[in-house]
Amino acid sequence: MLLTDSTTIITRSTIQILQIDNALATAEISLFGGHILSFVPKRDNRERLWVSPKAALDGKKAIRGGVPICWPWFGDHKDSHYPAHGYVRNQNWQIINSKDSTTGTTVTLRPNASVDDGFSGDAQLTLVVEVGENLTIQLHTENLGNHTFSYNCALHSYFSIVDINLCQLAGIEGVYLDKTRGYDSFDTPALYNFSEETDRVHLNKTPQVDITDGPLLTSVCSTGHDSIIVWNPWQKKSISMADMSDNGYLSMVCVETAITQGQTVNPGETHVVEQVIS
Numbered sequence: 001m002l003l004t005d006s007t008t009i010i011t012r013s014t015i016q017i018l019q020i021d022n023a024l025a026t027a028e029i030s031l032f033g034g035h036i037l038s039f040v041p042k043r044d045n046r047e048r049l050w051v052s053p054k055a056a057l058d059g060k061k062a063i064r065g066g067v068p069i070c071w072p073w074f075g076d077h078k079d080s081h082y083p084a085h086g087y088v089r090n091q092n093w094q095i096i097n098s099k100d101s102t103t104g105t106t107v108t109l110r111p112n113a114s115v116d117d118g119f120s121g122d123a124q125l126t127l128v129v130e131v132g133e134n135l136t137i138q139l140h141t142e143n144l145g146n147h148t149f150s151y152n153c154a155l156h157s158y159f160s161i162v163d164i165n166l167c168q169l170a171g172i173e174g175v176y177l178d179k180t181r182g183y184d185s186f187d188t189p190a191l192y193n194f195s196e197e198t199d200r201v202h203l204n205k206t207p208q209v210d211i212t213d214g215p216l217l218t219s220v221c222s223t224g225h226d227s228i229i230v231w232n233p234w235q236k237k238s239i240s241m242a243d244m245s246d247n248g249y250l251s252m253v254c255v256e257t258a259i260t261q262g263q264t265v266n267p268g269e270t271h272v273v274e275q276v277i278s
Ligand SMILES: O=P(O)(O)OC[C@H]1O[C@@H](O)[C@H](O)[C@@H](O)[C@@H]1O
Pocket: 062, 084, 085, 156, 179, 199, 200, 229, 231, 256
């Protein structure tokens, strides 16, 4: 296996996890789902990601928390036989490459199958994660075939916060579609805070979202996307979810770098979506 000096592999429950510990940060990446579970920069030793204490680690159900990779569709498929958020967060991934450098550790992963039921594009998906001063996550979608295809996706990051009631977002403007209100459109409020279930598709290429949580700041920089999703299930929905504790919603917020409007990829081309967490 292609592991660098900074990387070890462990098994937790039934899944294999890469543990990275270099001069700049520690991180964990599950090979089930190509799913980042932890990122702690050593400059402040603060965990940026949230994973539910009740998350299933059974190698079947997508892990609740961290950075699920939603691809090649976002949300529900138009045919309800197919799983929400695509099929790669529910399969095993392979390590393609890893390397240590002065800026951190870079790991390249691919799902066992980039093409599966529900998607016909001849695509190859590659995830490139750099664990350094920041966490840089790139999702490369390459068209290996002779026909143009279109895909959607999300780097569905769950951020760890102290209290959702104190949390504010800055940097998002313009119109959003509200899933909790039948996808009606609204203007993003100037003061973006949380007091109820929140499930919003912000329809623009917001380059940076700042999450403030009392004195703490986490920045989420995005490129290659067309939307930012903001999600918090609030209490009633948390109670209804087997892999969330009843009050789990208090300590997490999802800010997702997403494509929701269909990104076309021509034969021989690669489209890259990137999220940088600092
Ligand atoms: O439970 P899942 O499939 O992981 O999805 C969690 C949430 O993911 C968000 O991206 C969606 O906007 C929500 O509607 C959804 O509930």
